[in-house]
Amino acid sequence: MREMIASQMKDAMKAGDKVRVSTLRMVMAALKDREIEARGTGKALSEADELALLTKMVKSRQESLGIYEQAGRGELAAQERAEIAIINEFLPRQMDEAAVTDAARAKIAEVGAASIKDMGKVVAALKAAYPGQMDFARASAIVKGLLTA
Numbered sequence: 001m002r003e004m005i006a007s008q009m010k011d012a013m014k015a016g017d018k019v020r021v022s023t024l025r026m027v028m029a030a031l032k033d034r035e036i037e038a039r040g041t042g043k044a045l046s047e048a049d050e051l052a053l054l055t056k057m058v059k060s061r062q063e064s065l066g067i068y069e070q071a072g073r074g075e076l077a078a079q080e081r082a083e084i085a086i087i088n089e090f091l092p093r094q095m096d097e098a099a100v101t102d103a104a105r106a107k108i109a110e111v112g113a114a115s116i117k118d119m120g121k122v123v124a125a126l127k128a129a130y131p132g133q134m135d136f137a138r139a140s141a142i143v144k145g146l147l148t149a
Contacts, residue, residue, distance in 0.1 A: 001050050001090060002031060019079070023086040030057060051091060051132030058087050095134045097142075103130060104143045116147050 012020035068077040107125045
């Protein structure tokens, strides 16, 4: 993923796209920080870790976007939208509600979850199988609903 981001950053520099360059630099810095942090614990940064980091960055910007829109700060909201769009280019397409529900049902059956106590196992299995492809807060709510029903 880093090579792809670095290549796109070079292209953005050549095109003079300052917003794209700054966003890609920010992504590269975050990835580098996470890699250094992982190295300190003796682990390597996996693709799932990278996707989780990018998802977290998008979620953070979406929260800021909502705050800026409520405060009437159009220029800051536009910047957040642009950053979200650029970061989303590196994430897999998000699953819709029905696909998340189907995946949750499949993992519940696979793990053999019978009660709400098994919710953590199911969510962990979803995170391993679908990194970056779903909002796990929403997936947790779906799993909880399926296990309590």
